[in-house]
Amino acid sequence: MKQPTLSTVLTSRDNQPVKSQRKPAARTYLDNRVTKSQTNHRRTRSQRARERLRTKEHLTRLAVGLGEVELADKLQRCHSRLSVLTCGRHIARIIPNFTCEFRLCPDCGRRRSRRLQNKYLPAMSAFMLHRKVTPVHLVLTQTHRKENRKQSAKRIKDSFTKLQRREFWKQYFKGGTWSLEFTKDKKGLHHTHLHIIGFRRRFFDIELLRGEWLAATGDSHVIYLKKIEDIATGLREVVKYVSKPLDIRRFGAEDLKEFLGLKNMRMFGTFGEFRDFCKDFEPSDNDAAAVGDLESLARDLVEGCACPQCDQPLFDLRMSGKGLPQFYEQVESSPPGKVGTSWN
Numbered sequence: 023m024k025q026p027t028l029s030t031v032l033t034s035r036d037n038q039p040v041k042s043q044r045k046p047a048a049r050t051y052l053d054n055r056v057t058k059s060q061t062n063h064r065r066t067r068s069q070r071a072r073e074r075l076r077t078k079e080h081l082t083r084l085a086v087g088l089g090e091v092e093l094a095d096k097l098q099r100c101h102s103r104l105s106v107l108t109c110g111r112h113i114a115r116i117i118p119n120f121t122c123e124f125r126l127c128p129d130c131g132r133r134r135s136r137r138l139q140n141k142y143l144p145a146m147s148a149f150m151l152h153r154k155v156t157p158v159h160l161v162l163t164q165t166h167r168k169e170n171r172k173q174s175a176k177r178i179k180d181s182f183t184k185l186q187r188r189e190f191w192k193q194y195f196k197g198g199t200w201s202l203e204f205t206k207d208k209k210g211l212h213h214t215h216l217h218i219i220g221f222r223r224r225f226f227d228i229e230l231l232r233g234e235w236l237a238a239t240g241d242s243h244v245i246y247l248k249k250i251e252d253i254a255t256g257l258r259e260v261v262k263y264v265s266k267p268l269d270i271r272r273f274g275a276e277d278l279k280e281f282l283g284l285k286n287m288r289m290f291g292t293f294g295e296f297r298d299f300c301k302d303f304e305p306s307d308n309d310a311a312a313v314g315d316l317e318s319l320a321r322d323l324v325e326g327c328a329c330p331q332c333d334q335p336l337f338d339l340r341m342s343g344k345g346l347p348q349f350y351e352q353v354e355s356s357p358p359g360k361v362g363t364s365w366n
């Protein structure tokens with residue numbers, strides 16, 4: 023059976039009529055069952071790599087069908103040849119021959135979300151320290167309407183702007199980041215959610231925020247709010263919608279066509295005081311080290327360097343992108359130092 027995700031639960035709740043007379047049942051916003059099932063549902067790296075390949079094949083087929091030859095070609099070339107720096111048991115760095123930078127490409131999406139994490143995590147840590155705020159993960163939803171993706175995104179962003187102008191928001195929040203998530207229900211209706219990392223000044227009752235969101239949207243009361251215990255995990259959770267903005271499995275030719283029309287739509291941004299803070303923030307080397315910026319550490323690694331995880335020398339393995347899942351599989355199950363070198 024398919025595991026319910028936070029999105030599917032929120033989407034099904036979007037469909038419920040607003041009962042403004044009756045107070046919603048206490049704590050319905052904090053569905054521990056859902057968040058737990060999400061964390062239990064971790065897949066291995068090889069499974070995820072295989073899924074990325076399938077997604078890309080699916081997208082390429084759709085692009086060919088639409089006559090988008092250039093896009094199809096780019097998707098096919100992206101990450102098709104890899105240089106993998108490995109000790110045999112760990113992968114220190116993967117350098118692709120080519121990156122397509124297409125927004126729905128799962129490989130490029132991963133790189134993009136890693137870039138965002140490396141960029142914002144030091145700023146977030148510093149902001150929390152200086153401003154004495156608590157990070158929360160807030161999901162805002164809206165009722166469904168017959169509209170296209172663009173209209174749906176504009177509606178929720180406009181409502182969020184209204185929310186930020188309200189006294190309540192100014193009193194309790196000091197800015198944060200937002201990202202858009204698109205889903206579609208079985209009837210083909212768009213559901214757009216805003217995932218927000220909000221920096222909370224002090225505690226408030228969730229029902230107050232629910233009322234404020236209802237006032238900003240006119241008809242939506244479904245929100246989700248959870249305190250973020252670890253900011254690195256919280257940020258990773260939110261930027262994953264930048265790498266995976268929608269459910270590609272249900273993605274058809276029409277969806278791709280519509281998505282291509284969204285070219286310049288922003289999917290991630292900062293707001294409020296945190297936005298201003300980021301403008302002036304220059305991370306020092308200490309900040310990067312403090313948050314474990316593996317990306318910048320890995321950038322300097324070359325063949326012959328010691329593996330950061332086990333100190334064994336690294337060697338450069340050339341393979342096709344299609345060979346990566348199998349390589350992960352072997353790395354995941356191999357004893358020290360035993361790994362083949364033919365991965366084509």
Ligand SMILES: [Zn+2]
Pocket residue numbers: 097100101121122123124127128129130131
């Ligand atoms: Zn790509």
Ligand SMILES: [Zn+2]
Pocket residue numbers: 109110111112329330331332333334
């Ligand atoms: Zn190693």
